[in-house]
């Protein structure tokens with residue numbers, strides 16, 4: 001069969017698309033796990049944000065798909081439905097499958113008949129379920145035996161029992177197939193970027209994170225042989241920067257250290273790595289871990305700081321993962337120590353913070369913004385966002401704080417919840433106003449590493465970061481609120497990708 005797999009074009013605000021266009025790791029993993037006789041094409045629509053319709057039309061014409069699969073996050077649901085409508089219009093007989101976080105955690109959002117008729121929902125991990133689904137379609141053997149699958153029959157949707165997560169130990173999940181990609185242009189600061197996975201899962205239960213509802217509290221890892229072969233494959237396919245997409249690679253510090261050593265031994269430390277990590281792991285093991293990470297080529301560490309105030313951390317259920325230990329005892333917040341280790345070893349901090357929590361005031365948000373100004377290299381400051389089935393969503397709903405139900409705004413940088421003390425718009429304004437200047441400050445660092453890219457693209461990067469602003473704002477002749485209003489209007493238009 002011909003299979004066309006699509007990831008959505010919707011992107012976030014943190015970095016302009018000219019700076020970062022990353023592949024979706026799920027699709028190549030699915031492609032690598034189908035039976036060999038299928039023809040699979042993978043298209044990351046983030047690469048063609050301005051030509052989504054034309055690209056989908058061309059791909060449907062060229063690949064003549066029997067199956068179209070879409071990977072969807074919550075804020076991409078509206079776009080996904082428009083794309084499904086288009087695909088159905090172009091090829092009415094096609095079977096449409098959706099998977100990823102939104103269909104898995106909110107399947108009811110895909111079972112309607114009105115628009116974007118979906119035939120199958122793959123819930124949770126997709127490789128085995130999708131492989132079995134294609135076999136069942138080919139053999140016409142029915143769908144009720146496929147775990148993790150929801151399927152339409154007539155006007156009804158049937159939801160099969162859940163599938164257990166894979167332990168990743170055997171060869172049950174085969175390596176990704178990067179050759180299936182049919183679009184090009186992946187980039188981070190001009191360097192070709194790819195994604196790799198070394199493990200799945202996490203044993204924490206932060207209230208804002210979708211991972212626990214998605215797969216339970218567990219941690220499973222691939223063998224180093226497989227990981228190193230995967231990195232080599234990404235390199236052979238042109239990648240010179242890699243984003244490690246593991247949910248929480250720093251959960252097992254000994255393993256992470258051994259992985260760094262394996263990367264060094266394999267000579268793959270010529271790649272720039274970006275990784276997400278907990279502050280506690282780095283703070284508590286930085287003496288040995290941080291130098292090894294640097295030697296292995298790690299450049300950017302996305303730190304899940306979440307918040308610097310203890311009350312907020314408690315609400316986010318993120319206190320323990322941010323706790324420093326001394327002599328086996330709790331010794332306060334781990335963030336500053338972790339940042340020191342990262343900086344001392346020549347790496348940079350992408351600072352993940354969440355502001356606008358229920359009890360936040362102007363002062364508590366400002367304290368976090370001030371912290372970011374002082375300590376982080378690149379800000380990744382978000383508003384708490386009530387994604388389907390997270391514990392946080394329940395809290396916000398019970399307290400009546402959700403003010404915006406338009407899912408396309410759930411991109412993390414649009415405040416869709418108010419606090420008990422301030423409006424959502426005020427919280428968003430504070431973040432927006434502060435974050436732009438923090439990004440400008442990072443330019444010299446980026447310039448030292450990628451001078452030609454920055455020389456060529458600095459005006460575009462600046463224009464993107466400050467869209468909505470005019471000279472009047474810079475000269476103080478116009479209230480920045482006006483620029484913020486224009487920025488929000490621009491963002492709204494941008495979100496209509498198709």
Ligand code: B12
Nearest residue numbers: 011012026069071073074099100122125126210245411412
């Ligand atoms: C890596 C990552 C990123 C990276 C890379 C994203 C990319 N290009 O892939 C970066 C940092 C850029 C990023 C950004 C964002 N992310 Co993110 N990210 C993750 C993370 C850590 C891992 C995702 C991953 O690649 N996993 C590995 C792959 C193999 O697994 P998978 O995606 O789950 O796919 C499996 C199944 O879902 C299923 N499947 C998936 N798609 C499909 C499609 C079909 C057809 C089928 C059959 C099956 C299927 O099968 C796959 C294989 O088993 C997750 C989870 C987490 N712990 O936080 C969050 C997560 C996915 N991100 C999330 C969000 C919200 C965002 C942002 C909006 C946040 C923001 N404001 O910055 C942006 C938007 C990204 C964009 N498009 O612009 C949310 C999604 C929540 C939701 N309900 O939608 C998550 C779950 C984090 C959370 N808050 O809980 N993200």
Ligand code: SF4
Nearest residue numbers: 202204205206209247
């Ligand atoms: S530590 Fe990270 S992956 Fe684990 S539950 Fe918290 S936010 Fe999610």
